[in-house]
Amino acid sequence: MANIKQIAKMAGVSISTVSRVLNDHPYVREEKRQAVLDAIEQIQYTRNMNAVNLIKGTTGNIAIMLPFINHAYFSQLIEGAANEALKSGFHLMLCQTNYSEVEETKVLEMLKLRQIDGTIIASKSLPLEQIEPYTQYGPIVACENTSDSSVSSVYLDHDRCFRKALQLLTDKGHNRIGFCVGRSDGNSTVIRRRAYMEHMELIRQPVQEQWMFHDCYTIEDGAGVFHKLTAMSERPTAMLVTGDQAAAGLLMEARSAGVRVPEELAIIGFDNQPIAKVMQLTTIDNHLFEMGTTAFSMLHDRIAVVNKEPEHRALAFEIIERDTV
Amino acid sequence: MANIKQIAKMAGVSISTVSRVLNDHPYVREEKRQAVLDAIEQIQYTRNMNAVNLIKGTTGNIAIMLPFINHAYFSQLIEGAANEALKSGFHLMLCQTNYSEVEETKVLEMLKLRQIDGTIIASKSLPLEQIEPYTQYGPIVACENTSDSSVSSVYLDHDRCFRKALQLLTDKGHNRIGFCVGRSDGNSTVIRRRAYMEHMELIRQPVQEQWMFHDCYTIEDGAGVFHKLTAMSERPTAMLVTGDQAAAGLLMEARSAGVRVPEELAIIGFDNQPIAKVMQLTTIDNHLFEMGTTAFSMLHDRIAVVNKEPEHRALAFEIIERDTV
DNA sequence: TTGAAAGCGCTAACAG
C-alpha cells in the first residue's frame, strides 16, 4: 500500500513536506501543498496510524474495563463514555472481564504495551493496590471511590444514598426492611451493608440475614427474590433493590400475585431506567450516563496533561418518588 | 521506557535473540533465553505493540459499528462478539455512529488507516455500495443480509420470520394486525413491511397505515403505542413488535388498562429478552448472542485467511409461545 | 520554506 515516500515522489517534494501537509503545519507553499493533496487524492493514500502511534507514543484509544456488557447499568455507563469519546475523537475498547483478575490485569497491561492511552474501570474485582502501579503508564479513572489513590474516580456515595433511601422507607412507616445487591464481596456492597446495619440499629430493629439478597442483576433475579420472600414466615414490608431491572422483576411478581404495593411491600429501585418509569417504580437516579461522560472527561484531561493530580468526584443522586413507596 | 536494545545489552545478547525469546522462536540456547527473561523481569520490560503493529501490519483490534449502545438488542449482539473476541485475544472497539453516515465512514476508514484488522457492522445506514470498496482493506461482516456482496453477513431472515409470526396470529383468529418496527427506512423494515402487505392481501384484509408504527425501541415507545392505539376508532387486535422492550411497554400498559390479552390484544415481541420471560410475552428468539459470536468468528476466519470468499449465513429463529397470543 | 537525516522499537531475512 501507498506510503508517504510515493506521495513525495509523485508530488515532487520531500517526505518532510508531505508530512507537513498531512499535519497541517504552516510553512508549506500553497502550490506544493496542492501538489501533495493531489497525489494523495490520486492514489487514495491514507496514513498508517501504527507508524504514527509508534513515533508519537500514543494511540487515541482508551479501554473500558467491565465484567459484562449486557446489563442496563453498564450499557448506560458505556453510552456516556462512548459519547464523550466520540466527541474527542478517541476510540473506546470494550474489555469484558467477567470479574476475572487475570482478564483485568490484561487490560491494565495494555497500558504498558502502549495499546491504549488510558483506561476507565467501570467495575473490577482486583484490589486497588494491584492497580495503582499501572498509573505510571497512563491515567486510570475508576467508577468507584478510590480516595487517596493515584487512581482517579467518579462515584456514587453509596453510604449517603442508602441511608437516605432507608430513611424514606422508615418515614413511610416501614421498619421491616430488606435489600438486594449485586456481588456479595463488592466494594459498594460492604458500604451499603454497613449503612443498612446502622440504620436498623438506629430504628431498633433486629437484622434478618435472610432479607439480604446477593447477585441480583436481572429481571428474573428480581422475580426470584419475590418467590423466596413468599416462602418466608417472617417477611419484610420494604425492599431496597440496587438495579431497576431486578426491582422491576420483584415488583412485577408482587403485583401479579396480588400483593398490595406499597402497603404490603414497598420497593425502591436504582438507576432510574426506562422500565422504572413505565412501572411507576420509585427509584434513585444515580446519573449513570453522567458517570460515563465524567469518567471519560477526567481521563481525557489526564491524557492531555501528564501528571495531573488524581481527582475524586462524587456524583449527585436523587430519589424519584413514584408509586412503590 | 525500556526497549529491546537495553534488554539485549543487559543480557549480553543481540536484539534478534531478544526478539526470538519474545516471540517464542525455537533455536535459542536455554541459558541465553534465561538471561533475556531475567533482564525482562528485572526492568519490567514490555513490548511496544505499536512497533509490532507497524511491522506486522495488523493490530489485533476489530471494530463493531452500531448506532447506539444502550439498547438490549445491541447489548446482546455485542456481548456475543465480545465473548468470542476475548477467547481469540482480539480487542473490540466500540464505534457508536447514531446512524450518521459520516461516523460510519470514519469506522470504515479505520480499516484503511490500519487501526483495525476488520469490522463488524451491527447496523448501518450507509448504502452497501459505499461499504464494499473497503473490503480491500480488511474483512467486513454485516449483521444483515448482503448476498452477492464482498461484505460477508450473518442475518435473520426477516421475511420468513415475519410471515411465520403473522401466520401464527392469523391462526389464532386475529385478522386485524398491526406492527411496530425501528427505523422507517431500514433494510429490515422494507422486508417486513412487504411481508406484512402480502400477508394482509393473502387473508384479504385492508391495510391500515395507522397500524404501522416506526421508531419503537424502548419500553416507553411501546407504552406510547398503546396510547395511540386507544385513541383510534378502529383498532387492531394483534400487534407484532420488533423488540421485547417495546413489546413489554405495550403489554404493560394494555394490562394495566384492563385490556384482555390476548383476546382483545395479542402481542408478539422479538429477541427473547429476560423481560419477555417474566411478563410471559410470546416472542421470537432470533439468537442475537449467536449472531454476535458468529459475526466475530466469520470475521476472524477472514483475518486469518486472506481473500477468503465472502459468506452469507442465515440464522435460525423460533417462536416462543407464552401467554400473549 | 524546504529537505536530509536520524530515529521511534521491533521483526525477519541473511550470513555466518
Add this chain to the structure above:
DNA sequence: CTGTTAGCGCTTTCAA
C-alpha cells in the same frame, strides 16, 4: 544457534 542489517512508515530536528 546467533548476530548484523535492512527496513516497517512516519515525525521532527537541524541546517540550508
